[in-house]
Amino acid sequence: MRARPATARAGQKATDVRYQPGFFTVALVCLIVLYAPIFVLVGLSFNANTVVTSWTGFTLDWFAKAVQNDDFYSAAANTLTISLSATVFSTMLATAAALGTTRGQPWRGQGAAYMTISLPLMVPEIITAVATLAFFSLLASVFGINFGIGNLIIAHTVFCIPFAYMPIRARLEDMDLTLDYAAADLYATPWATFWRITLPLLLPGIIAGAALAFIVSFDDFTITQLVAGPGQTTLPIYIWAKIRRPLTPEVNAMCTVLLMISVFFVSFSAFIGGRRR
């Protein structure tokens, strides 16, 4: 710990008990590490040259080319079908589960229920992927059951549940139980209390949870790649197929679109979920 030059700024830092030298620099380095590659990727999607890494000029052609691509459209349609269904199912299941595991006395088996719900977060994705693949292939070969794209919807719903559950539970824990008691005192039925009091107050948590569920499903690569059957190409799988050939900025343009969607939903979820009371 060397003494710093005795400027006014350093003097201010010296009296701040929370100051640690060099920490700002490290934080800045981390931020640059996290964002530099993304900015390069996004920047190169405006590159006029067909060779992705040498810059020749600004163009929007690659975006036009990307959205005119039929394969990109069908992949986008698949992705939206899967993500929206998985979001709806997982958010409903997670909301019910959050209502069951918060407020009121902890019950026998609540710990086990909580463990089960957070299981998809603890098992490495590649294991979930091969296990789901084995499960559906067994269903198909022994019972002749194949849900088609439903296979992917089920797989996505399972790993989306904990992501939807977390913000909803956090919101419920922050909520004031006395409002429910007040409603009961005023002769509201439990059902009316739920619809008129609990649900409206819980809504920001549910929306934040749904946004997170959507984004993890929308971005999933590993599980989808192993479980997807023919004709079930999603956007990440389509991009993966593209990058195995020489890269063109068209891929960058597609990636940029996907990144923007992620950024939007994350910011949206943070904004909605972050507003307390």
Place this chain on the structure above:
Amino acid sequence: MSVAGPEAEARQRRWLTLPAVAVITLFGVLPLVIVVVYSLLRSAPYGGVEWTFSTDAYVSFLYQKDIFDDTLQFHADYLLIYGRSLAFSVVTTFVCLILGFPTAYFIATRPVATRQIWLLLVTIPFWSNLLIRTLAIMLLIRDDGLVNNGLMWLGVIDTPFVMIFTDFAIVLGLFYSFLPFMVLPLFSSLEKLDFRLVEAGFDLYANRFQVLTRIILPIARPGIVAGCLLVFIPCIGAYVTPLILGGGKHLMIGSLIAEQFGSARNWPMGAAQALILMAGVLVALWFYGRNARRGVAHAR
């Protein structure tokens, strides 16, 4: 309705947990049970399994059957991949901690408004597409990537410095992918830090370094353990990173498992590999559970 309405209702409400638990048990836990069963079967020639009991999958983890006389010979190929995955994960976790701790501390000591911005900036990569982020790293470190082009333009090097498809590329990719997983739990434990303790340390003539190592770090311990775990687990099972930055060779456990279920068509083998990985993860989780009970309760 009785007076004890809300309480009785709360008791009934427990059943609301059932659908989620049932769905995860049926489509999340049952598949894991199937993996256990598969690992004890024999592989069918064109993928899938033959329903005969066999421990071949586990035996072939360490031994190779001689094609002429059926004797078992020790081979370390798989062990090497497991060792490498472990080494990559430990190095990545360590680097994430060294750089993530100052970052989390810096964010936690900002005024509320600035803190929210920094947090969002760390959170966005956390939720962004891993495949695309890894692709972005690839664009930087390829032979004709931005880093090499830049260095050659500056005249520092004449021929591209090969980074892609090396161990360095994988560790860099893992670090970049999972850094937010370290910063966020560290932040939530540092955010609650009581700075009167730090002040007391200064009053007792501790310098900044002593305050950091004797007061702040011990208090942040639950966050450090949680962060390390959240980085270590996805690292050890990493699949996307070695796939894109490792050049498709089976460099890590995740790639090995996927290969057994894919082109190698040896499902029992893949299942056994997955279970060995799962056992490693469980050890890490057990270690975390032991630490969490001993330390201050860690809230997300």
